[in-house]
Amino acid sequence: MMLGFLLARAGIHVIVLEKHADFLRDFRGDTIHPSTLELMYELGLLKEFLNRPHQELREIAGQVGNETVKIGDFTHLPTRCKFLALMPQWDFLNFLAEQGRRYPGFHVRMQSEAVDLIEESGRIAGVRAKTAEGIIEFRAGLTIGADGRRSIVRQCAQLEIIDQGAPMDILWMRINRRPGDPAQTLGHAQAGRIFIMIDREDYWQCAFVIPKGAADDIRSRGIENFREEITTLAPFFRDRIHELRDWKDVSLLTVKVDRLKQWHRPGLLCIGDSAHAMSPIGGVGINLAIQDAVAAANILAPKLLNGNLSPGDLAAVQRRREFPTRATQRLQIAVQNRVIRRVLSSSQPLRLPLILRLLGRWPFLRRIPARVIGLGFRPEHIHTRENVARS
Numbered sequence: 001m002m003l004g005f006l007l008a009r010a011g012i013h014v015i016v017l018e019k020h021a022d023f024l025r026d027f028r029g030d031t032i033h034p035s036t037l038e039l040m041y042e043l044g045l046l047k048e049f050l051n052r053p054h055q056e057l058r059e060i061a062g063q064v065g066n067e068t069v070k071i072g073d074f075t076h077l078p079t080r081c082k083f084l085a086l087m088p089q090w091d092f093l094n095f096l097a098e099q100g101r102r103y104p105g106f107h108v109r110m111q112s113e114a115v116d117l118i119e120e121s122g123r124i125a126g127v128r129a130k131t132a133e134g135i136i137e138f139r140a141g142l143t144i145g146a147d148g149r150r151s152i153v154r155q156c157a158q159l160e161i162i163d164q165g166a167p168m169d170i171l172w173m174r175i176n177r178r179p180g181d182p183a184q185t186l187g188h189a190q191a192g193r194i195f196i197m198i199d200r201e202d203y204w205q206c207a208f209v210i211p212k213g214a215a216d217d218i219r220s221r222g223i224e225n226f227r228e229e230i231t232t233l234a235p236f237f238r239d240r241i242h243e244l245r246d247w248k249d250v251s252l253l254t255v256k257v258d259r260l261k262q263w264h265r266p267g268l269l270c271i272g273d274s275a276h277a278m279s280p281i282g283g284v285g286i287n288l289a290i291q292d293a294v295a296a297a298n299i300l301a302p303k304l305l306n307g308n309l310s311p312g313d314l315a316a317v318q319r320r321r322e323f324p325t326r327a328t329q330r331l332q333i334a335v336q337n338r339v340i341r342r343v344l345s346s347s348q349p350l351r352l353p354l355i356l357r358l359l360g361r362w363p364f365l366r367r368i369p370a371r372v373i374g375l376g377f378r379p380e381h382i383h384t385r386e387n388v389a390r391s
Ligand SMILES: Cc1cc2nc3c(=O)[nH]c(=O)nc-3n(C[C@H](O)[C@H](O)[C@H](O)COP(=O)(O)OP(=O)(O)OC[C@H]3O[C@@H](n4cnc5c(N)ncnc54)[C@H](O)[C@@H]3O)c2cc1C
Pocket: 017, 018, 019, 020, 027, 028, 029, 030, 031, 112, 113, 114, 115, 146, 147, 148, 149, 151, 152, 153, 172, 253, 271, 272, 273, 274, 278, 280, 282, 283, 284, 285, 286, 287, 289
């Protein structure tokens, strides 16, 4: 949606295909990072954007055993917004779609599911999509695969996937928030368990981290047992834990970390989760997807306008975005292996790891995780329309 908006803004004709009838899906990433808010400012949309209901997160804290420690502090970031905004993903996508409609070249087609690629003389020339009117061929000078971690586009294009593995899955749920609840700490780790709670004003968005593939075993022990596990980690939920009536109130996220060896073929480019599914560690998947979109628009818009797009330009997008992707995934995998794996397999009471003790003691160190999460590596900036026209 972001790339569609940016290309339409540059004067290019774009069709965004979305397989669902709306964007209403619970338990998706709802984090709008300071780097994305900066892009909104550069686009002149920040004020309007922040008028939408959202929450602002200025620091991140975690609890290990009984000790609480501050981990990240966004208030020193060199950005206009020194916080991470929490906004339902459907509000964010609807906002971008509304902004896109200001440009004559921008079209969104809901309930249009890409099912196959059109290939002509070794070049991708568009997609076939299942729509209410049957299968329709959408031909395009450039096709973008931005269809998420289960991308059909990358599968049809037979792009090679490098699977990096993940030791965990996540059970997501929402539990009502009540006056008198403790302040947000985000992560709670105890021997064998990790529980994350995000304050969404009238409810807590909760994630229970489990060992990879353990969901069936947990379900077989019954919802009562699961409720008990949650209240051990967050005792103040005891008065409302019955809100989790059955397993329908708990969604499973199968965690994947992978990336494509090559993100492109002639006529086709994959970005976002389709090019690199991220671990949920740090909640940076949206940030990377948005940054990919901005880099792709900056590099490709002038070429598309001039009609001289070449495979080398698609490779240039991968070159630009591969370093931030690899560096972020490397960090995520280190945390997965050194922290998550150990906590999940531990049966002894946990001690605060050295790195968290240092973050707790030296406030300035908390700027580092805040920078990695809030800005990421190699943050992108909007090329103005004037720049695009000039280049
Ligand atoms: C439960 C959960 C929690 C997460 N939490 C966070 C978080 O807190 N912070 C964060 O930064 N990231 C989070 N993420 C990751 C984040 O959601 C993704 O990294 C990010 O949304 C990737 O954006 P994308 O546009 O590449 O793909 P997606 O957001 O997955 O968008 C792909 C879109 O394409 C549509 N689509 C799929 N297939 C087709 C098709 N064949 N034809 C047409 N349309 C299609 C989908 O319906 C979807 O709307 C979370 C992910 C999950 C699953």
